[in-house]
Amino acid sequence: MSESLSLDALFAPASIAVVGASRSRSKVGGMVLANLVGAGYRGVVHPVNPAAAHAGESLAGLPALASSADLPPGVDLAVVCLPREQALPELAVLASRGVRAAIVLAAGFRETGRQGYLAEQELTRIAEAAGMLLLGPNSLGLINTACDLNVSFAAAHPKRGGVSFFSQSGAMCVSVLDWAMSLGLGFSKFVSLGNKARLNEAHVLRALGDDQDTRVILGYCESVEDGQEFLAAAREVTAKKPVLLLKAGITPAGARAVSAHTGAASGSPAAYRAAFRQAGIIHVQEMSDLFGLAQAFATQPPPAGPGLAVLTNAGGPGILAADACARTALTLPRPTQATLARLGETLPGFASLYNPVDLLGDAGAERYRAGLSILLADPQLHSLLVILTPTARCEPLKTARIVAELATGPENPQGKPVAACFLGGAGVRPAREALLGAGIPCYDYPEAAVAALSALYQQRQLRQERLAAEGCARSAPETAAGEPTCDCLPRDCPWDDEALAIIEAAHAQGLLELGGVTALEAAHAAGLPVLTTGLARTSADAVRLAGEIGLPVSLSLAVREGGAGAPWPLSGGARFARLTDEAAVRRAFLAITSACARQQPEASVAGCLVQAAANVPRGGFEIAVSFTRDPQFGPLLSFGQAGVGSELLGDTSYRLAPLTPEDAREMLREVRFYPLLRGVQGGAVVPLEALERLLLALSRLALRAPRLAGAQLGPVLAGAQGVFVAGARLTLA
Numbered sequence: 224m225s226e227s228l229s230l231d232a233l234f235a236p237a238s239i240a241v242v243g244a245s246r247s248r249s250k251v252g253g254m255v256l257a258n259l260v261g262a263g264y265r266g267v268v269h270p271v272n273p274a275a276a277h278a279g280e281s282l283a284g285l286p287a288l289a290s291s292a293d294l295p296p297g298v299d300l301a302v303v304c305l306p307r308e309q310a311l312p313e314l315a316v317l318a319s320r321g322v323r324a325a326i327v328l329a330a331g332f333r334e335t336g337r338q339g340y341l342a343e344q345e346l347t348r349i350a351e352a353a354g355m356l357l358l359g360p361n362s363l364g365l366i367n368t369a370c371d372l373n374v375s376f377a378a379a380h381p382k383r384g385g386v387s388f389f390s391q392s393g394a395m396c397v398s399v400l401d402w403a404m405s406l407g408l409g410f411s412k413f414v415s416l417g418n419k420a421r422l423n424e425a426h427v428l429r430a431l432g433d434d435q436d437t438r439v440i441l442g443y444c445e446s447v448e449d450g451q452e453f454l455a456a457a458r459e460v461t462a463k464k465p466v467l468l469l470k471a472g473i474t475p476a477g478a479r480a481v482s483a484h485t486g487a488a489s490g491s492p493a494a495y496r497a498a499f500r501q502a503g504i505i506h507v508q509e510m511s512d513l514f515g516l517a518q519a520f521a522t523q524p525p526p527a528g529p530g531l532a533v534l535t536n537a538g539g540p541g542i543l544a545a546d547a548c549a550r551t552a553l554t555l556p557r558p559t560q561a562t563l564a565r566l567g568e569t570l571p572g573f574a575s576l577y578n579p580v581d582l583l584g585d586a587g588a589e590r591y592r593a594g595l596s597i598l599l600a601d602p603q604l605h606s607l608l609v610i611l612t613p614t615a616r617c618e619p620l621k622t623a624r625i626v627a628e629l630a631t632g633p634e635n636p637q638g639k640p641v642a643a644c645f646l647g648g649a650g651v652r653p654a655r656e657a658l659l660g661a662g663i664p665c666y667d668y669p670e671a672a673v674a675a676l677s678a679l680y681q682q683r684q685l686r687q688e689r690l691a692a693e694g695c696a697r698s699a700p701e702t703a704a705g706e707p708t709c710d711c712l713p714r715d716c717p718w719d720d721e722a723l724a725i726i727e728a729a730h731a732q733g734l735l736e737l738g739g740v741t742a743l744e745a746a747h748a749a750g751l752p753v754l755t756t757g758l759a760r761t762s763a764d765a766v767r768l769a770g771e772i773g774l775p776v777s778l779s780l781a782v783r784e785g786g787a788g789a790p791w792p793l794s795g796g797a798r799f800a801r802l803t804d805e806a807a808v809r810r811a812f813l814a815i816t817s818a819c820a821r822q823q824p825e826a827s828v829a830g831c832l833v834q835a836a837a838n839v840p841r842g843g844f845e846i847a848v849s850f851t852r853d854p855q856f857g858p859l860l861s862f863g864q865a866g867v868g869s870e871l872l873g874d875t876s877y878r879l880a881p882l883t884p885e886d887a888r889e890m891l892r893e894v895r896f897y898p899l900l901r902g903v904q905g906g907a908v909v910p911l912e913a914l915e916r917l918l919l920a921l922s923r924l925a926l927r928a929p930r931l932a933g934a935q936l937g938p939v940l941a942g943a944q945g946v947f948v949a950g951a952r953l954t955l956a
Contacts, residue, residue: 230422230430232323233356234367234412236299237266239374240322242291242313243304244270244282251328252304254376255364256283262366262373262380269294291316300324302364302374307331307342310360314346318353325350326374327359332418334361347420362417363393368410369436375415384409385438386521387431389424391416392471395443402514407659408521411436423448425456432460439520441513442468450494450855454502454879461503462689465520465682469507470495493861494853497877501886503685505678512674518664519675523640525683526605530556531676532598533579533669535610536586536617540646541579544608544669551677552684553606555579562601569593578604584614588621595626599635606640606676610669611654613647619654627661640679644672688885722748726930730955739781739832742951746936749924751917753948754837754940760830762812768833769808775801775836777949778811780819783827801836808833834949843907843942844900848917850880850925851933852956858925860918862890865938869894882922887915900941913946932956 245253256270260283270282276289288294291301291313301322303310307329317325332343343360350357358365364375368383377397381404390396393415403410411434414427424444431437440460447453460466473492499506507513531553535541548555555578558566566576570590575581580598582590591609598604609626611617623645628634630641643658643665645651658665666672725745729737737745740758747753755772758781759765769776779798799811812831819828837843845865853859858880863869876893878886891897891914902908917939925931933954940947 232299240269240301242271258373263371296321324356330361357421359417363415366413381410387412387437388441389414390443425452428456440466457502467505493877522662525679528605530605532604537612547670547673585616588618609643613650619651623654623657737953750920755835762809765812781829837940837947838944839940839942846939847937849935880922887918907942909941
């Protein structure tokens with residue numbers, strides 16, 4: 224479907240048909256009709272129920288139709304409340320009547336196996352042939368509070384607000400709706416995607432991005448149908464408003480549950496993390512975090528800086544807030560001298576004036592007023608957290624009203640975000656309700672409040688970085704493929720024709736992998752910093768190549784897997800490094816090949832790879848850089864130390880191609896061994912620009928060589944003198 228697809232018939236229909244409507248609230252058709260009428264929908268409603276129509280009965284005060292064939296032509300939206308077997312023929316009838324959009328609520332489609340999959344394919348075919356929007360199947364329906372529309376079988380209708388929520392799970396919609404009502408949080412749109420036979424998260428994201436009533440978008444997803452389209456939509460929308468997504472199915476057990484739930488593949492967790500980060504999506508790890516962040520984003524502006532002030536009546540919670548702050552992007556700056564002087568004049572002598580500001584346990588509401596008003600005026604403080612513990616002298620409800628008054632009044636002219644944490648249960652419940660009613664997010668624990676304020680600040684940073692990056696991209700020239708160039712990319716590499724020719728030749732021969740000299744030749748043609756390498760079949764060849772390449776050289780065993788294909792170094796085989804004379808080269812060749820003949824007689828030995836010795840002194844690193852072609856998002860690049868340690872410890876960074884220079888920089892800085900690359904503990908200071916160029920060149924190779932299913936570069940030798948690719952293996956699709 225087109226990127227500019229209008230969903231007006233779905234979100235703002237002038238007329239609706241409820242197919243399978245019922246007067247019984249115990250049936251889905253009865254719940255949908257009751258919700259639609261109860262929400263106050265002002266358009267035309269056509270209940271379709273053959274039995275009621277033949278008996279001359281009305282449903283919810285509306286005349287019933289005997290069949291969808293009796294509908295007037297051009298109805299905007301039809302809600303199909305029928306089981307799978309009846310939904311298919313009914314959709315065909317609706318299509319013949321020119322219905323513009325349909326919601327299919329029934330389950331039993333692709334999530335149930337082959338027959339369900341085929342039924343869903345037929346459902347999609349009917350909708351596509353008619354140019355009909357289709358939400359579902361296996362959907363809970365949707366809600367749009369802006370036009371009093373509720374065509375769901377949820378148990379409640381939310382009040383109006385600035386949050387919109389879409390979900391692949393109908394149960395998540397119901398849970399979020401119930402939670403929102405308990406907090407008094409208002410919503411704009413609720414969309415249950417179901418199996419996404421025709422409309423998916425990318426279409427809904429764009430619609431919500433353009434929706435004037437939506438301030439923040441929340442989502443729950445188990446899979447993404449079209450990764451590239453999703454990324455494009457997310458980049459567009461996150462430039463306008465925050466998007467928070469909870470991704471399920473990130474473990475093997477969760478992935479199996481996703482498949483059973485909707486019949487979809489969950490996908491690679493690393494690819495999703497990279498996709499969310501590069502698209503500007505806030506990746507939420509837990510359901511509780513989604514709720515907590517929603518409160519902040521729906522009600523508070525982003526802070527102008529990282530400085531957080533904590534105002535509390537107890538030391539312990541203040542310390543917990545300080546600890547939480549150290550784990551986020553926020554700081555706890557010392558108040559200005561003017562602020563300290565005012566606090567000293569106003570607060571008791573034993574009060575702690577530094578950040579966190581401790582008002583002491585006997586603080587009443589007026590002491591909170593004094594402290595908060597002073598901190599709001601401090602230019603070094605960009606956001607504020609008010610903590611209250613239910614001591615004998617505290618006044619929770621009065622304090623809550625004062626916090627709301629100051630946060631939303633003239634005492635806060637810069638609009639600094641304010642959050643609260645009122646610890647306790649029944650004793651502070653009225654105060655929490657007062658805060659939430661005034662639009663001040665209130666949390667159960669300090670850590671959650673700090674995390675929410677930090678997310679607000681990071682969203683502001685992200686938006687500023689993206690604006691700067693877009694400015695650079697607009698001013699940069701473009702390559703023939705439409706990719707912006709930059710100073711980090713080699714502009715004179717001969718790579719297009721030669722690298723692609725090598726890969727195409729291998730594909731024509733039916734090879735599945737390339738290794739050794741051939742893979743390195745392709746990598747060199749692609750602009751990668753490859754060490755000069757040759758294949759020696761005899762010791763005399765090795766000596767000759769060493770002379771041509773130039774001493775010192777290194778030698779490693781080269782084999783052919785299965786006796787065919789280009790030779791590559793034997794994994795785990797012997798390697799002789801920095802051979803400085805011809806005699807040493809000859810001895811090394813004989814030692815390597817004879818050892819293999821004794822220890823692995825089945826190996827098909829091609830000879831030895833003779834390679835220029837990298838000028839990487841002691842203290843250098845062996846790096847592993849690779850890409851795989853993710854089925855949903857395309858080329859996924861990884862960066863880490865060579866060996867199994869990085870994978871086992873999770874010390875690998877990932878990004879999706881195409882990389883920007885900023886992406887490449889972030890990949891280097893994310894790994895825990897980054898300080899070692901900068902010379903900590905005596906290691907070599909590796910030129911980061913060389914590693915960035917390597918990542919950018921591999922990204923370009925992945926994009927321009929669709930025949931490649933993946934590539935592994937390793938070892939990549941990195942030291943103070945530069946970065947050198949010593950080995951490569953290319954996997955063909």
